[in-house]
Amino acid sequence: MDTITTSHDGEDPVSRMRRLQSERRSRGGDVMAGVLSAYITTPRDTALEAELDGLIDSFLLTQEAASSGTARQVGRLREGRSLTVTGQSGAGKTRTLERHFHRREEFAGYGDPDSDCVLVSVTTPSPCTLRLLGNEILAAIGSPVERRLDENVVWDMVHRNLALRGVRFLHIDELQHVLQSRNPVEIGKVQDTLKRLMQNKDWPVWLILSGLPEIGRFFAQDEQVWRRSRHVVFGDLTLEGDADLVRRLLTDYGKGKAKLTLDGVTDEPFIARLLHAALGRFGIVIEIIQDAIRESLRKETGTLAVTHFADAYKARTGCQPEANVFTAQGDWWLIRPQEGLVREEPQEEDGDEEEDDKPRRGRKSRKAGKSRKTQPRDRRNP
Ligand SMILES: Nc1ncnc2c1ncn2[C@@H]1O[C@H](COP(=O)(O)OP(=O)(O)OP(=O)(O)O)[C@@H](O)[C@H]1O
Numbered sequence: 518m519d520t521i522t523t524s525h526d527g528e529d530p531v532s533r534m535r536r537l538q539s540e541r542r543s544r545g546g547d548v549m550a551g552v553l554s555a556y557i558t559t560p561r562d563t564a565l566e567a568e569l570d571g572l573i574d575s576f577l578l579t580q581e582a583a584s585s586g587t588a589r590q591v592g593r594l595r596e597g598r599s600l601t602v603t604g605q606s607g608a609g610k611t612r613t614l615e616r617h618f619h620r621r622e623e624f625a626g627y628g629d630p631d632s633d634c635v636l637v638s639v640t641t642p643s644p645c646t647l648r649l650l651g652n653e654i655l656a657a658i659g660s661p662v663e664r665r666l667d668e669n670v671v672w673d674m675v676h677r678n679l680a681l682r683g684v685r686f687l688h689i690d691e692l693q694h695v696l697q698s699r700n701p702v703e704i705g706k707v708q709d710t711l712k713r714l715m716q717n718k719d720w721p722v723w724l725i726l727s728g729l730p731e732i733g734r735f736f737a738q739d740e741q742v743w744r745r746s747r748h749v750v751f752g753d754l755t756l757e758g759d760a761d762l763v764r765r766l767l768t769d770y771g772k773g774k775a776k777l778t779l780d781g782v783t784d785e786p787f788i789a790r791l792l793h794a795a796l797g798r799f800g801i802v803i804e805i806i807q808d809a810i811r812e813s814l815r816k817e818t819g820t821l822a823v824t825h826f827a828d829a830y831k832a833r834t835g836c837q838p839e840a841n842v843f844t845a846q847g848d849w850w851l852i853r854p855q856e857g858l859v860r861e862e863p864q865e866e867d868g869d870e871e872e873d874d875k876p877r878r879g880r881k882s883r884k885a886g887k888s889r890k891t892q893p894r895d896r897r898n899p
């Protein structure tokens with residue numbers, strides 16, 4: 518039976534949704550879809566591509582050695598290698614890796630559990646134990662475990678099923694969750710187990726590990742593995758080194774994708790503020806530009822201007838107007854974007870009172886601003 522009820526103006530709910538969708542689209546929804554899906558290629562892609570080439574080459578070398586019967590002579594060559602991709606949160610690690618995995622012919626079928634793709638990705642559970650990580654891998658390769666099994670059993674199954682499924686490359690994202698365990702024994706167990714995955718005689722696996730900078734040292738204590746590891750670092754952007762790249766992002770997204778006129782957002786002082794607002798993270802710069810474009814499309818001004826960035830930043834951080842990195846007067850570089858939502862804390866007994874008409878950035882921010890150790894970097898004066 519058709520249960521659709523008609524509204525009093527004769528428009529049924531689905532028709533209403535269609536009408537609202539087309540109104541939304543005419544206000545820029547289609548443009549926004551293009552802005553959100555666009556991928557920007559940078560020199561990082563070239564570096565990552567070269568390292569993925571190297572990882573695949575090292576795998577093929579072991580295959581050649583095995584098929585020519587020289588496996589015994591090549592010794593450690595038979596073992597898998599690892600590639601770490603590190604960077605701060607929002608640097609763009611996950612999106613960039615996914616893009617490369619989907620585009621490489623060697624990894625055809627990536628993401629499809631029914632394919633014979635040689636690469637599988639998992640995200641490290643949080644909190645992470647050896648058993649939970651094993652379960653995650655089993656689920657990703659289509660052999661989920663229903664019961665709570667002992668970690669040794671789980672990892673036996675991982676070894677067996679990786680071979681059965683023909684998986685040669687294992688990508689583990691957010692690996693820092695392992696290091697966040699308060700139990701050093703558990704961390705050691707994961708390190709040993711991943712090492713054994715690479716050194717397995719019958720079915721060695723090549724690892725791609727991504728996460729926060731600390732995972733660059735994941736195998737640092739183990740020289741055997743350490744010397745067989747390569748690293749790609751997605752560093753923070755700086756005004757000195759990356760102003761042109763940020764300008765390109767503004768132009769590609771603002772002009773190219775959204776067909777807006779850029780108004781006062783390509784000069785260095787503005788780019789310095791944008792970098793500060795985004796903590797220098799490549800992906801956050803992109804997200805703020807996307808948010809600012811959404812603001813501009815909503816207001817139908819036809820331009821992309823500072824005010825749209827200020828609105829986007831306000832929505833992102835919940836900051837007070839005087840603490841908005843894009844419009845603040847004076848020492849805007851002392852604003853801590855991560856603390857946008859921090860409000861005034863109760864007064865402490867030291868009598869360090871703040872007058873009502875002074876800018877409110879929260880006690881924490883002011884104190885952090887005074888501290889040498891935590892003082893945010895002034896991106897204008899390196
Ligand atoms: N080359 C790119 N082109 C377009 N958008 C990108 C690109 N790289 C990253 N992004 C976007 O930047 C944002 C952050 O990227 P991503 O989630 O990959 O960061 P991350 O380094 O994995 O962060 P986290 O450590 O928090 O997981 C996402 O919105 C992503 O779509």
Ligand SMILES: [Mg+2]
Binds near residue numbers: 610611612
């Ligand atoms: Mg990520």
